[in-house]
Amino acid sequence: MADKLLLKLKDDDLYFPSEDKISHFVVKDIIQIYLSQGIKTIQYSEPILDSCGELNLLQIEPIEICNLAPTEVIITDHSHSIAFMSVYDSFITLMLTNVHDPFAIVKEYNWNAIVCSDDTKINWFL
Template sequence: MLDYIWIDGDLPILSQLSNDFNSAAVLFHPFIQMPSGWEKSKRENPYQHIYPSDEEMLKLGEPVSWKEVMGKCNLKSYKELSIALQHLTGVPSDEYKKLASYVKSNPDFYYPEEVNTSLFILNSLVKILCSKGANTLYFSEPIHDTNGSFKVNDMSSIEIANLSPNESIITDEKMDFAFMGIYDSFITLLLAKDTNIEDTIKSLNLEAFICDKETYLYSII
């Protein structure tokens, strides 16, 4: 069983991992584009908070990459877009104002999932964890100190995504890979024993930042 790894944002990510893992990648949770008119069809009053359910997102939604949003909002880096997302509450930043202006003009466009791994990338991550023959995955959730295991074929992606409302880490039987959500960050961290994680990322077309020995979390988000 692998316990959740608390990452200090001011220290290199790779230096904080256990000896089991030699590489890491920051995966960006996609934004959500719903069909034109979807928001209007759901709205019952002007003050209603509307956000697609897991089922609606999978059935009707389309993922939108951070790079595409950066281009539309004139934001120059993942860091700037992350700053914009971090200011969804509190004092608006200049980065947030650019993002908010775009979102306001596109009523069927929604922010990414903050904590739990996005459903748009979850199936790809499960494929990675099972790529060396694993059939059982293990999870650990630190806030309530809960952990357990499940057979991959017995769980839907929505059920896996909702194993915990907080941060959690999921790994395979041999701990060849693991992925973990980081609270209020809009990202998932993928860990691997293999030193070359980039080929794995590219094969599944995931938007990611590959960590080197100098990469620390706050340099990206």
């Protein structure tokens, strides 16, 4: 669906908002990040309705990740080295990672990002 919409958009930087969910436009990138690190299975948790499970990245369609939960969802690998989280009542997707250079991931996938550190306050977005 996102691919079909992107074909019709004249500006590659234009995204439709999908509140509470991981954006359709970054799901393929997220899958590629996991696969490039040799990760083939991810875990997900949906805290509002308390559902969770595992997904094999080689056997799913990207849209399935977008539809994991009606509200916020967290996906991560078994080692918890990188996680992605949709934010309730927001259009952002958080990338939480312990890799040394998160800037490399942001740059490689041409994402816009706000990079937080240990000193970042909980209300950084206000």
